[in-house]
Amino acid sequence: MGEPVSVNVMALDPVLEAGTTSALNSCPDVAVAMPRDAAAVTVVIVDDVGGEVLDLVRATRAAAHRPEVVLVATDVAPAEALHAIAAGARGLLRRREAGAARLTRAVLAAASGDCTVSPDMLDGLLEHGTSARSSARTTNLSERERAVLTMVADGHETDEIAKALCYSARTVTSVVHDITHRYRLRNRAHAVAYALRAGLL
Known part of the structure; x- marks a missing residue:
């Protein structure tokens, strides 16, 4: 077994950040770093996926050590999911799905270059993506x-x-x-x- 994947957690709610950090600390395959330390993966926990969150994802990805980003949000609409992935998120989970095991799998997948999206969210992305290609041409x-x-x-x-x-x-x-x-x-x-x-x- 290789070295654990370094990960840090960013959240506006310090209680949520502490809880997520504690959950990840219980997983031997990851090593939680301090928020400002360089890590291979950054978990970003938010309520809504809006412009400021997309800016945060881009800024995090643009850091010198180029961390992967796993985005955890209260809920994510298909259009928001598309924008988050386009902004550079490697993992996308709803908060209710982000238990320690599921979040760890998303972190490990992101570190290896894979993208993790919930199955039903992926269905929504595929449906939205098909219509987005036609509607985006006329609206966006x-x-x-x-x-x-x-x-x-x-x-x-x-x-x-x-x-x-x-x-x-x-x-x-x-x-x-x-x-x-x-x-x-x-x-x-x-x-x-x-x-x-x-x-x-």
Whole structure:
């Protein structure tokens, strides 16, 4: 048997954080680190999966040691689950499902590069993903935004996109900025990756 996987816990509720830490401490396959210590996996416990939580997942993944993230929420709608996975979460559990054994399995899976999602949540993701690919094309991105982002994905520069689509360079820059701001993305590359993973392109 190898070394235990290092994990830390982040939660707004200190009682919840302490309880989860205690539960994980009882599992020999994981070693709980202090919240600010580098760990292979970070368990993030929240109520709702909104923009701030997605920002937290991205920020955690962007840390120097690049930890995997297991997100535990009170409830997760299919659209929220898609956004959480696109933001970088490797595991997704509802709080009522996150007992010590189940959470440990999710942590170990995340550390090995696998993604863990509850079976019924996965069904919802698949159903939502199918409809999202069609509905996202009409609701989440406009035709102009999709055209610009598709050309960005193909590696074209702003001037090339402007010329091909008959827009000004300023319009192209504005479109990309609007997309990155709306979805809280860091840059053009992140916007393309997010759009592909979330089924927007």
